[in-house]
Amino acid sequence: MRSDNKGSVPVCGKKWAPMSQPQPELDQLRQQVARLDREILEKISERLQTSRLIGEAKRRAQLPIRDFRVEASVMERARQAARELGFDPALAESVLESLIEAAVQTQVAHQPVTHKGEHQRILIAGGSGRMGAWLRQFLEGQGHTVASCDPHGGQFADLSAANGQPWDVVVLSTPLAILPETLGQALQLPGKPLIFDIGSLKTHLVAPLQAAAAQGHRVASLHPMFAPGTVVLTGRSVLVCDAGDAKATEQACDLFRETAVSLCPVPLEQHDQVMGGLLGLSHTVNLLFGQALGQLGLSFERLGPIASTTFAKQAKTAAEVAAENPELYHQIQYLNQCTPQVYAALQASLERMRLAALAPEAEPFLELMGECRRYFFPAS
DSSP: OOOSSTTOEEETTEEEOOOOOOOHHHHHHHHHHHHHHHHHHHHHHHHHHHHHHHHHHHHHHTOOSOOHHHHHHHHHHHHHHHHHHTSOHHHHHHHHHHHHHHHHHHHHTSOOOOOSSOOOEEEEETTTSHHHHHHHHHHHHTTOEEEEEOTTTOSBSSGGGGTTSOOSEEEEOSOGGGHHHHHHHHTTSTTOOEEEEOOSOOHHHHHHHHHHHHTTOOEEEEEEOSOTTOOOOTTOEEEEEOOSOHHHHHHHHHHHHTSSOEEEEOOGGGHHHHHIIIIIIHHHHHHHHHHHHHHTTOOHHHHGGGOOHHHHHHHHHHHHHHTSOHHHHHHHHHSOTTHHHHHHHHHHHHHHHHHHHHOSSSHHHHHHHHHHHHHHOTTO
16 A cells, blocks of 8 residues: 555544654753663762772771672662662563672672681582682682582582592582592591582482481582672572581571571471472473473464563573573472473473363363462462
8 A cells, every 4th residue: 555645644534743852852852861770880880999098998908799688688778779769670670680799799899808707618519610610709709718529620520539629618519419439438538528419309319318317427408599790689589408417507607697698497308399380390490381382383482572571581590490400400400309290280280271271161260270379379
């Protein structure tokens, strides 16, 4: 269809007026935004310069680089300011998290400090992995002397090469499948150091850890519930599993106690059952979401621009899961003895959902949604 009047575009038989040129008011507003952006960036620069001065003052006072309680206070102050100023506190959190990360990077660029607390020599088995590298930076930031043991770039190729060193703490951050072997090697180190793993599964470690504790070794088991790129620990959790030595468990917790993380006790024998839901099920649902979209022949490039709010949220999470380490995610599924139960529950729920969605009457679907709602909102 062609238009009879130049500059107008017919749509469904109607002619729309030609688009007007940008108004001077719009140009002025854009210039104002540019000025505000400049002012914001200047303030960021000023904040980073102040962070450098804080880092220098900490080094002179022999204080740790990270003060997680102060960071938690900064985040709460930002949330409160956002509420007072009338915008989403989540935006304030995101901005402040980036600023804190930049400040930390500025401060840790210098030689790690020695803090006034107990100084410990810590060996990380698997220190060149993502979580091992995070732990090393975290512990050095707290003032400890940290070495790594890893055939892929650690200071020592394996634990036997680190034998003879006076280690106070040994952290096991190797792949899940070889954690029992690594634990066995760590138990041979002299001096009976505190030994704990940070594995995301524990079933295959229950018996070795409890046997080691019974033999007088100082062993515990932790599980940081956050990604290795995490900088701000406010609101994060570390699961704490007692392997039979309560004192050793407390000593492992002490490494995180001055941070803003929540230390959450979980029985060692029940850890993997909990992970079946927190990790195994959530990973599976997100991967199935992407796989099913592919089977339907719906490209993400096509759906992204027209996404609903729910789809956009789900797609973001599913894409993040799909980009993670596939070997690790396979181990989380394969090594968890509760995985068959997870898939049985998922299969039963999916079949019930299928039948409810295809039924002409609404009652089965309404009942299913009601059960789901009551799970998340039991008081409603």
